[in-house]
Amino acid sequence: MTFSVVVNVMPKAGISDPQGQTIERALPALGYTGVNGVRVGKRIMLEIEAATEDEARARATEMCERLLANSVIEAYEVAIGEARTEGAQA
Amino acid sequence: MRARVGVVVFPGSNCERDCVKSLSQLGAETELVWHDDPVLPEVDIVVLPGGFAHGDYLRTGALARFSPIMQAVTDHAERGGLVLGVCNGFQVLCETGLLPGALHKNKGLKFMCKWTELRVDNAATPFTSRASTGSVLKIPINHFEGNWYCDPETLQGMRERDQIVLRYVDNPNGALDDAAGIVNENGNVFGLMPHPERACDELLGSEDGIVLLGSAIDHVLKTTPARV
Numbered sequence: 001m002t003f004s005v006v007v008n009v010m011p012k013a014g015i016s017d018p019q020g021q022t023i024e025r026a027l028p029a030l031g032y033t034g035v036n037g038v039r040v041g042k043r044i045m046l047e048i049e050a051a052t053e054d055e056a057r058a059r060a061t062e063m064c065e066r067l068l069a070n071s072v073i074e075a076y077e078v079a080i081g082e083a084r085t086e087g088a089q090a
Numbered sequence: 091m092r093a094r095v096g097v098v099v100f101p102g103s104n105c106e107r108d109c110v111k112s113l114s115q116l117g118a119e120t121e122l123v124w125h126d127d128p129v130l131p132e133v134d135i136v137v138l139p140g141g142f143a144h145g146d147y148l149r150t151g152a153l154a155r156f157s158p159i160m161q162a163v164t165d166h167a168e169r170g171g172l173v174l175g176v177c178n179g180f181q182v183l184c185e186t187g188l189l190p191g192a193l194h195k196n197k198g199l200k201f202m203c204k205w206t207e208l209r210v211d212n213a214a215t216p217f218t219s220r221a222s223t224g225s226v227l228k229i230p231i232n233h234f235e236g237n238w239y240c241d242p243e244t245l246q247g248m249r250e251r252d253q254i255v256l257r258y259v260d261n262p263n264g265a266l267d268d269a270a271g272i273v274n275e276n277g278n279v280f281g282l283m284p285h286p287e288r289a290c291d292e293l294l295g296s297e298d299g300i301v302l303l304g305s306a307i308d309h310v311l312k313t314t315p316a317r318v
Contacts, residue, residue, distance in 0.1 A: 011194075015194070015239060016194075016264060018195050018196065018197055018198070018199040018237075018264075019195065019199065021199075022199050067148070067152065068148070070152070070185065070192050072192035072239065072240060072241070073192045073194050073239055
């Protein structure tokens with residue numbers, strides 16, 4: 001089966017996020033006051049072939065640990081979306 | 091005898107020739123080493139130069155770590171060989187795990203290209219022996235992701251072992267503890283954001299880079315048995 005997987009990578013809590021801070025400072029210029037805690041991260045979308053959802057999650061998590069996120073400065077979340085069976089025909 | 095230096099070239103490296111020129115002027119035998127080569131030539135010092143290895147995609151230095159040469163560089167470091175990472179090379183060393191911490195975007199969210207003053211806080215490393223502790227070097231920076239960070243426990247251990255070798259006099263990028271250059275626990279792997287190879291000639295504004303590059307060459311000549 002092929003699983004759609006979304007990985008969200010964010011700066012860890014406590015790590016400065018200059019992009020988020022800059023956006024937060026820019027928003028009042030457009031009249032948006034009362035906006036705090038802006039953080040900027042990245043979303044990585046993957047299609048992973050695996051037998052089960054657990055296997056897809058385990059593989060994505062391993063990829064995060066080894067490449068997709070740098071655990072010194074970044075935290076990640078793995079979300080498994082819909083599954084598709086290749087060549088499933090009636 | 092001359093020190094032998096291999097300067098690694100990744101796709102996107104752009105400071106390798108400056109490194110070759112400055113190290114050659116200091117008497118080293120230098121050669122360029124392609125990142126895709128799984129073995130290093132016989133060298134005493136490996137230099138990872140500045141630039142944008144593999145386009146800096148995903149994170150700076152993140153993909154360079156998978157270049158075949160990096161296993162050989164890791165083996166060289168584990169044997170006690172000297173490894174110097176400048177700017178992007180420093181980022182690669184952190185991503186590879188040869189140095190602690192990580193480099194993220196400058197505090198002011200600006201690419202910075204300017205002269206900086208660096209205080210030598212540990213002159214007892216193979217890369218700083220020509221300096222005295224407390225002396226100040228004038229060497230330029232040229233980066234967007236030079237804001238070094240590590241967790242508090244790691245930082246404490248590094249301070250106790252004097253691993254933060256160079257500190258900015260006037261921190262330009264938000265780096266933790268003003269760190270501009272750090273060494274590993276054994277002291278044989280050194281990464282710094284400033285570019286010593288760009289400060290090896292009075293015509294360019296400073297010769298202080300020679301202090302760092304020359305120290306590494308001195309170390310090799312002092313510690314390597316004579317070669318025929």
